[in-house]
Amino acid sequence: MPVFALVDCNNFYASCERVFNPKLENKAIVILSNNDGCVISRSNEAKALGVPMGAPYFEYQKICLDNKVTVLSSNYEYYGDMSNRVMSSLKQLVDDSNVEVYSIDEAFLNLDKLPEEDLTKYACSIKDKIGMWIGLPVSIGIGPSKTLAKVANFMAKKSKCGVFNITDEKIRQDTLASLKVGDIWGVGKRIAIHLSKLGITTAGCLRDSDPKYIRKIFGVVGERIVRELNGVACFELETNPQDRQNIMTSRSFGNPVTELADLQEAIADYAARACIKMRAQESKAQGINVFVQTNWHKDKENFYQKGNNYLFDIPTDDTSLVICKAKEIVKALFKPGLSYKKVGICLLSLNAKDNCQFSFFNNSVQIIDKAKKSLVMQSLDIINQKMGRGTIFFAAQGTKKAWAMKRDFKSPHYTTNWKEIPKALT
Helix, strand or coil: CCCEEEEEECCHHHHHHHHCCHHHCCCCEEEECHHHCEEEEECHHHHHCCCCCCCEHHHHHHHHHHCCCEEEECCHHHHHHHHHHHHHHHHHHHCHHHEEEEECCEEEEECCCCCHHHHHHHHHHHHHHHHHHCCCCEEEEEECCHHHHHHHHHHHCCCCCCEEECCCHHHHHHHHHHCEHHHCCCCCHHHHHHHHHCCCCEHHHHHCCCHHHHHHHHHHHHHHHHHHHCCCCCCCCCCCCCCCCCEEEEEEEEEEECCHHHHHHHHHHHHHHHHHHHHHCCEEEEEEEEEEEECCCCCCCCCCEEEEEEEEEEEECCHHHHHHHHHHHHHHHCCCCCCEEEEEEEEECCEEHHHCCCCCCCCHHHHHHHHHHHHHHHHHHHHHHHHCCCCCCCHHHCCCCCCCCCCCCCCCCCCCCHHHCCCCCC
């Protein structure tokens, strides 16, 4: 029988903030989205105060102030680094081929080779080691399918030990009988409402449904969920995720932008970020799409949104070329007198860098020049990886970045910036 474990970091963003700031232990914490707009992470203490996920911060600002809630801006660079540490640790504990990184704070593990009586004990040791090595609390759910591992993880978060094993048939039956159908992985709100109208209100009811009947209503995914709830593994471990075909980088501005120079500076910065991600998966882009957008909520009558594409003769990973063409598109799209809220770039039709098709009209000199620029880009990435992101950057990206998204409550980059590494006082 296959055995899956789902490792999930508890209240990930909030927990990351506690690692280097122990004063936040047992305190209510709220993490805000881009431009400090909405609540995207809460500690258990903040949840107890009634602060909901996704709520606009201004609506709960008074509650946060009255209850001395620590409010922080998203520190994505730091969270990403902490996630990498967790995933690297799991790969050491379980082996690379048995780990699927599912999201920034979740990973599926394959525990097939372990005896059933050792599963809970082994999961507890993983939990303890992640806590000791990284400082982050995790919950682990164990089951014979991914869906059941998700169910077990849901229960693990409510248990004192943080580990829940649902491989036993009796435990599984009792757990599914009490679990709401809307709490099942893959069952969205609309589907849950539809199922409730059919009398299927719990996970146990869905498990006992006819898979073929569910398929007629909700398609093949619905059928697979039913089979997974019955312990039949339909979703395999994906240890080698496919490379992305497109990469989008876009942000809303911290302050409205009215000048072309600021728009071009922002698109240059976003283009550079997108190219780093592209080169990380060893790809090149066949083209780009660039768009600009004003704020629909503030000026509906003059709302403006437009984009344009550019296709390269030869697929490229050259940041300087992408920036150049992106700035040209922004200049063509720019309308004076408007207040812009957002700009973005999408790298299109990504292909493996070794499988790119050259144009018939490109000569050998042009091809060699492209190869040299690729080496320059690789060198740039290596330096920034070793010395910190932004150690070397293109002048077009700017330095002051008045348009940058608002993060008034951001904590230090504890692990990703040499200047902000915590110091031990003697």
